[in-house]
Amino acid sequence: MYGRVRWVLWDVKDTLLRVRKSVGEQYCQEARRVGLNVPAAEIESAFRCAYRQHSRLYPNYGMVQGLGGQAWWAGVVQNTFSQCGVFPDSEKALQGCVSLGLQLGVVSNFDNRLEGILRGCGMLSYFSFLLTSEMAGVAKPDPAIFQLALQRCGVAATSVAHIGDHYTNDFRTARSLGIHGYLIDRKGDTRPPEVPTQYRLCSLDELPMRLQQDTH
CATH class of the missing domain: 3.40.50.1000 (HAD superfamily/HAD-like)
Structure with missing residues (x-):
């Protein structure tokens, strides 16, 4: 065969x-740098919800809608997978x-x-x-x-x-x-x-x- x-x-x-880090951990750390104290679990939950919604509305980085990867991620969260x-x-x-x-x-x-x-x-x-x-x-x-x-x-x-x-x-x-x-x-x-x-x-x-x- x-x-x-x-x-x-x-x-x-x-x-x-x-x-390396969960989304919640990454963005909790970034939030602290600008004086915001938001629990990592809350950020994680909010991100997952936003990600699912954006994926449903604009599948595959919004290629059909003319978005592309950069604009797509900007609509969800910046540099989610940057720390690999x-x-x-x-x-x-x-x-x-x-x-x-x-x-x-x-x-x-x-x-x-x-x-x-x-x-x-x-x-x-x-x-x-x-x-x-x-x-x-x-x-x-x-x-x-x-x-x-x-x-x-x-x-x-x-x-x-x-x-x-x-x-x-x-x-x-x-x-x-x-x-x-x-x-x-x-x-x-x-x-x-x-x-x-x-x-x-x-x-x-x-x-x-x-x-x-x-x-x-």
Whole structure:
């Protein structure tokens, strides 16, 4: 069914990178700087409500309405994902994939700030291309964003693997197109029974060996 893997596509948020602080913590800290004392829990709750409302009114960063990522986030909150940290297993996994001779790309439901974030984390050079939902005009789980990524790869879906943390957005959609889908679940609490054991990852440390089996 599957061919030899040549490309590896990566989800970013909660796969390679994580937010260091919650939204409430980040903005509670900023509020104190200007003399406001608002509990972090209140800010967190208010942000989640505003985020859901804005997402419903202006999906995928308001591309259809002509907003774009910058204006979209300005309508919700500034720089929510600006403080990102790298999971300890991320860079080693990327290096392992490169050592196997694989080419890497990104498919992410993110806006176009992603390039700067990956550059700041020292990870941008690993990737041949970045494809954000803002750039593509569609967001996962729409298969169209994966189809655009496959065009960038220039190979058949059976020669591509994808790694992500979301069962529907990442694993199921990738697999529906014939891509090797891997589900990363560091907490061990998101394991639908239909995900074969060989495609479940508790850590990205496991990935290069799994991919090596698929490159021969």
